Amino acid sequence: MIEVSRLVKRxxxxxxxxxxxxxALPGRVTGLLGPNGAGKSSTLRILLGLDRATSGTALIDGSPYRSLQRPLWKVGAMLDGPGANKGRTARAHLRWVAQSNAIPTRRVDEVLELTGLGDAAKRRIGGFSLGMGxxxxxxxxxxxxPDVLVLxxxxxGLDPDGIRWTRRFLRSLADDGKAVxxxxxxxxxxxxxxxxxxVIARGRVLAAGTAAEVTGTHNSLEDAFFALTDEHTEYRGTGTGTGTGTGTDEATS
Known part of the structure; x- marks a missing residue:
């Protein structure tokens, strides 16, 4: 499981x-939601040992990421897309990642099949669509x-088919007991x-719980989200077509 406690980054x-x-509990998918500048990416970077907290803790199964000997056996993560050399094939990229954590090479073909990329194993990543990436x-x-996934x-940027596939795949991972x-x-x-x-905005958690708990008296999670985060959103539309934003920004931080 993931435990974030009194985390501060200044x-x-x-x-x-x-x-x-x-x-974030095993067997469940936890959504970290927030507008532009909310602090989501900063929180994930601290959790994955890419940045240091000013105070507080972010633990994976009770340990900080930096203390894990072979972290990919414990937690798998994707930040900013696949992060792969476009001149490599999919199989070569995954072999390199596997070798970095002493993961058996046979696992490469297993995950290619799991994610529907078996037929693309020998293709160069530069020719991949966004969904394939x-x-x-x-x-x-x-x-x-790993028992923990952070995505x-x-x-x-995915099309509806890619979104549907991702939704079902994340659900299957949680159903297998992983914390996602x-x-x-x-x-x-x-x-x-x-x-x-x-739900997080400007670095602070505004609400946490199940959909019913976060939604409360609102008609939907989306309505609750906007009600919670409106005053924390950096860009707001004017409703006249002349504004500089729409009230939400697809970039997160």
Whole structure:
């Protein structure tokens, strides 16, 4: 499981993560939701040992990521897409990732098949569609068959078929007992995918719980999200067609 407790990250006098607390439990998909500048990516980067917290803890099965000897056996992650050399084939990329954590080479073909990329194993990544690239990132996250998955915007830019596949696949991972933490700005999609939700804005958790608990008296999770985050959103539309934003921004941080 993932446990984030009293997490704070400051840049000078500004807190980009401000006393964040939540858990992501095994057998459940947890959606980390928030507008542009909410602190989602900063929280995930601290959780995955890519940045240091000012204070507080972010633990995976009771341990910080940096203390894990072979982290891919414990937690799989995808941040900013697959992060692969476009000149490599899918199989070569995954072999390199597997070797970095002493994962058996046979696992490469297993995850290629799991993510529907078996027929594309010998293709160069530069020729992949966006959806195939997202699947490759998920395949890399699954190499160590970890109990914890952390995925940042896995459906970003995907067509409806790709979104549906990702939704079903994340559900299957949770049904296998894995703790799945997903950062997303797609409210309606996450309402169909996640079991638990953490709504964050300007570094602070505004609500956490099941869909029913977060939605409360609102008609939908989306309505609750906007009600919770409206005053924390950096860009708001004017409703006249002349504004600079729409009230939400697809980029997250």
């Amino acid at each position: 840049h000078g006098s500004r807190a980009v993560v401000d006393d964040v607390n939540f858990t 997202q699947r490759l990132g998920i395949a890399a996250a699954l190499l160590g068959n 940042d915007e896995p459906t970003n 933490l997903v950062s997303s700005h797609l409210m309606s999609e996450m309402e169909n995918t996640a079991d638990d939700f953490v």
